[in-house]
Amino acid sequence: xxxxxxxxxxxxxxxxxxxxxxxxxxxxxxxxxxxxxxxxxxxxxxxxxxxxxxxxxxxxxxxxxxxxxxxxxxxxxxxxxxxxxxxxxxxxxxxxxxxxxxxxxxxxxxxxxxxxxxxxxxxxxxxxxxxxxxxxxxxxxxxxxxxxxxxxxxxxxxxxxxxxxxxxxxxxxxxxxxxxxxxxxxxxxxxxxxxxxxxxxxxxxxxxxxxxxxxxxxxxxxxxxxxxxxxxxxxxxxxxxxxxxx
Amino acid sequence: xxxxxxxxxxxxxxxxxxxxxxxxxxxxxxxxxxxxxxxxxxxxxxxxxxxxxxxxxxxxxxxxxxxxxxxxxxxxxxxxxxxxxxxxxxxxxxxxxxxxxxxxxxxxxxxxxxxxxxxxxxxxxxxxxxxxxxxxxxxxxxxxxxxxxxxxxxxxxxxxxxxxxxxxxxxxxxxxxxxxxxxxxxxxxxxxxxxxxxxxxxxxxxxxxxxxxxxxxxxxxxxxxxxxxxxxxxxxxxxxxxxxxx
Numbered sequence: 410x411x412x413x414x415x416x417x418x419x420x421x422x423x424x425x426x427x428x429x430x431x432x433x434x435x436x437x438x439x440x441x442x443x444x445x446x447x448x449x450x451x452x453x454x455x456x457x458x459x460x461x462x463x464x465x466x467x468x469x470x471x472x473x474x475x476x477x478x479x480x481x482x483x484x485x486x487x488x489x490x491x492x493x494x495x496x497x498x499x500x501x502x503x504x505x506x507x508x509x510x511x512x513x514x515x516x517x518x519x520x521x522x523x524x525x526x527x528x529x530x531x532x533x534x535x536x537x538x539x540x541x542x543x544x545x546x547x548x549x550x551x552x553x554x555x556x557x558x559x560x561x562x563x564x565x566x567x568x569x570x571x572x573x574x575x576x577x578x579x580x581x582x583x584x585x586x587x588x589x590x591x592x593x594x595x596x597x598x599x600x601x602x603x604x605x606x607x608x609x610x611x612x613x614x615x616x617x618x619x620x621x622x623x624x625x626x627x628x629x630x631x632x633x634x635x636x637x638x639x640x641x642x643x644x645x646x647x648x649x650x651x652x653x654x655x
Numbered sequence: 656x657x658x659x660x661x662x663x664x665x666x667x668x669x670x671x672x673x674x675x676x677x678x679x680x681x682x683x684x685x686x687x688x689x690x691x692x693x694x695x696x697x698x699x700x701x702x703x704x705x706x707x708x709x710x711x712x713x714x715x716x717x718x719x720x721x722x723x724x725x726x727x728x729x730x731x732x733x734x735x736x737x738x739x740x741x742x743x744x745x746x747x748x749x750x751x752x753x754x755x756x757x758x759x760x761x762x763x764x765x766x767x768x769x770x771x772x773x774x775x776x777x778x779x780x781x782x783x784x785x786x787x788x789x790x791x792x793x794x795x796x797x798x799x800x801x802x803x804x805x806x807x808x809x810x811x812x813x814x815x816x817x818x819x820x821x822x823x824x825x826x827x828x829x830x831x832x833x834x835x836x837x838x839x840x841x842x843x844x845x846x847x848x849x850x851x852x853x854x855x856x857x858x859x860x861x862x863x864x865x866x867x868x869x870x871x872x873x874x875x876x877x878x879x880x881x882x883x884x885x886x887x888x889x890x891x892x893x894x895x896x897x898x899x900x901x
């Protein structure tokens with residue numbers, strides 16, 4: 410336990426103008442994870458245009474290639490710097506794997522021998538959440554600080570082929586896309602139901618919250634979504650509330 | 656144990672002209688699963704044109720809608736009929752969930768509280784295996800019995816927009832698609848490596864074979880694939896050998 414309590418992690422997150430500052434689902438996952446494990450950490454807020462320099466300065470690895478098709482390395486947050494080991498880790502699945510491996514006596518994000526399946530969940534859930542971005546991105550754009558907003562608007566316009574203001578589906582397209590999103594949550598609802606010997610489990614690992622629940626909880630942002638599947642997602646957010654400290 | 660040993664399941668599979676008869680990856684999954692649990696079963700071989708009538712006769716549920724876009728129900732194998740409970744189950748994930756729930760004292764395909772994540776694995780692995788079909792289907796076509804071959808050739812041509820003989824990528828396309836397939840297996844290799852506390856695990860659940868290993872093992876059909884990832888897939892097939900009884 411000496412190691413655990415001495416641990417101090419620096420968590421790199423992207424700020425917003427919201428009172429709570431933290432806004433990105435992909436960064437909420439890691440914040441939930443850090444709070445869940447109970448590792449002391451501090452947040453360094455990094456605006457979008459500064460992410461690459463911040464990662465390079467610490468030696469954080471790129472997580473993908475640039476969306477411009479150039480094949481050049483692309484640097485993204487989340488990133489953590491563990492002051493007690495010197496490790497710098499990028500990519501959310503790498504980060505949670507690192508946290509469990511380095512601090513195994515703290516609560517497990519992924520119980521032993523389920524990390525591989527949690528990675529599979531990450532891949533499958535990413536595919537199911539595809540329809541959510543045209544709903545998330547325009548809202549995010551409005552709450553970012555000016556330098557991030559400029560970067561975000563420009564790069565997302567290049568990626569999606571239209572300004573963020575025009576991205577959210579309207580009318581019939583809205584009905585279709587929102588239904589697709591609901592079906593995606595519905596699939597995860599079904600996965601939860603097959604657990605817990607007769608469907609009594611509330612979470613993706615049955616009775617116990619694991620990283621997969623934090624993953625999906627990070628994407629529950631609308632009152633409508635909270636009511637889906639007999640209020641499962643409102644209930645999940647409530648159960649995650651104690652890990653929401655920013 | 657009385658219930659278990661009294662269990663007798665009828666397993667509906669599609670035959671081939673091969674000496675071993677069983678050939679379809681999606682049906683191998685369930686054959687592995689039945690052998691792994693050690694439930695006594697008999698196989699009823701059903702040619703493709705007879706699948707729908709066979710499912711309807713027993714009351715097996717359709718698993719999807721017809722690929723012709725008509726929205727009409729589509730019936731597929733695997734299907735099982737459990738003579739000791741009267742249950743008829745279609746869809747591979749439904750079948751393995753049923754087997755574990757009904758025969759919990761027999762070896763678990765999915766350890767308690769990981770069924771949900773195994774479902775996520777099924778979804779993610781299905782996506783990763785997309786490139787394999789243009790390689791599998793033409794070979795399958797050649798080994799089917801005449802009535803299935805006619806049905807298979809006709810329906811797959813409609814779905815893929817070209818005759819099965821022309822489906823397998825050639826030249827540069829072959830290199831690209833085969834690499835995509837290798838990357839798919841590579842992703843699953845990575846998931847296995849994050850398990851077992853320091854990567855010592857050999858399987859998707861670490862030290863223990865689970866349904867996810869049978870799933871991916873069912874798709875290892877070429878000597879080239881067996882050599883990938885330090886021979887992991889050849890090793891997996893060897894470990895699954897004892898569950899190959901047809």
